[in-house]
Every structure is written in structure tokens, then in C-alpha cells.
Amino acid sequence: KPLFYDLAASTIEFNMPVIEEQA
Amino acid sequence: PLSFYYSAIKSAIEEGNLALVVDHANTGLKEFPKEAEFAKIEIVALIKQEHPRKALDAILRARTAKLFSSNALTYEEAYCHFTLGGYNNAKTALRKAKPGVAVDRLVAQIAYKSGQFSECIEAYKKLLLTLEPESQEYNDVLLNLAAAMAALA
Ligand SMILES: [K+]
Incomplete structure (x- = not known):
């Protein structure tokens, strides 16, 4: 069977909002 | 908080x-x-x-x-x-x-997995036109295109 990669998976990424760092 | x-x-x-x-x-x-x-x-x-x-x-x-x-x-x-x-x-x-490269990639994968290899090949060829040659993504897509062509042969 030919090699086939799941390239679509790379789109599913964490996109964290910028948060204030606590001192 | x-x-x-x-x-x-x-x-x-x-x-x-x-x-x-x-x-x-x-x-x-x-x-x-x-x-x-x-x-x-x-x-x-x-x-x-x-x-x-x-x-x-x-x-x-x-x-x-x-x-x-x-x-x-x-x-x-x-x-x-x-x-x-x-x-x-x-x-x-x-x-x-939202239309874009990610959707196009997934459409091509769906075509491949559901055995619609001609449709898959067309989708990957179209996708290649939008990508930078020699980039990682271009080469990844080439590999999946080759897989679809082998599956159709
Ligand atoms: K793909």
C-alpha cells in the first residue's frame, strides 16, 4: 500500500489566547 | 481566576x-x-x-x-x-x-480514503499550484499525490 500521510491533522493546533502573566 | x-x-x-x-x-x-x-x-x-x-x-x-x-x-x-x-x-x-488550504487538504484526504483517486489527484494538483515549490508542505503533498496515483494505477 502506498505511503499516505495525514497532512490535515497539522491544522488542528492549540491557539492559546494571550494571558496576563501573574507576578 | x-x-x-x-x-x-x-x-x-x-x-x-x-x-x-x-x-x-x-x-x-x-x-x-x-x-x-x-x-x-x-x-x-x-x-x-x-x-x-x-x-x-x-x-x-x-x-x-x-x-x-x-x-x-x-x-x-x-x-x-x-x-x-x-x-x-x-x-x-x-x-x-472557511475555505483555504486546510479545507483543500482534507477534501483530498477524504477522496483518497473513500477510494475516489481521480478526484484526489485533481485536488492535490490544484493544491500544489498554491504552494511554494521545494517547501515542506509542497513535498508532503507530492508524496500524497504519488500515493493516489499509485492507488489508481
Ligand atoms: K493530505
């Missing part, structure tokens, strides 16, 4: 502990039920853990709770259906997704 949960989630992501990411996002959402970002994080973590059924449930819950509009998370929804082998459901979800 909110930032407590975000810090905990960030650490868990950095540790690669996806189960803990789900835990924190879920607990955060219970305390802050309107914080849509927690739902999104939980859904992404479930997909990365290869729990597409649970991710679909979480997407439906988030929509029912009106955390997202009906065309948000449609790519994630389509990807879950795709991994579960629900190719028609995946295509339906993708119709509401």
Missing part, C-alpha cells in the same frame, strides 16, 4: 499531557461556562488524543451552549468525521468551513 486555568493548560500542553489539558479545560469551563476558549482547547486536545467521538460530543455541547456560531469548529468537526470514516458527514461539515 481565568488566568489560573490558562496557566495550568499552558503547562500541560508544554508537558505534552493531553489528558491533563482536557481536565483543566473541562474544569475551567465548569467555573466559567461562557469561556468559549476552554471548549475549543478541550476539543483540540481530544482530537490530538485520537478521541474523535468525544470531540464531536464536545463540539455539539459547545454549540448547544451557544459558545460558538454554527459555522465555527466546522473544520474540527469534519476532521473527526473523517477519522471515524464518516466521509459524507465530513464533506457536509466542510461546506460550512
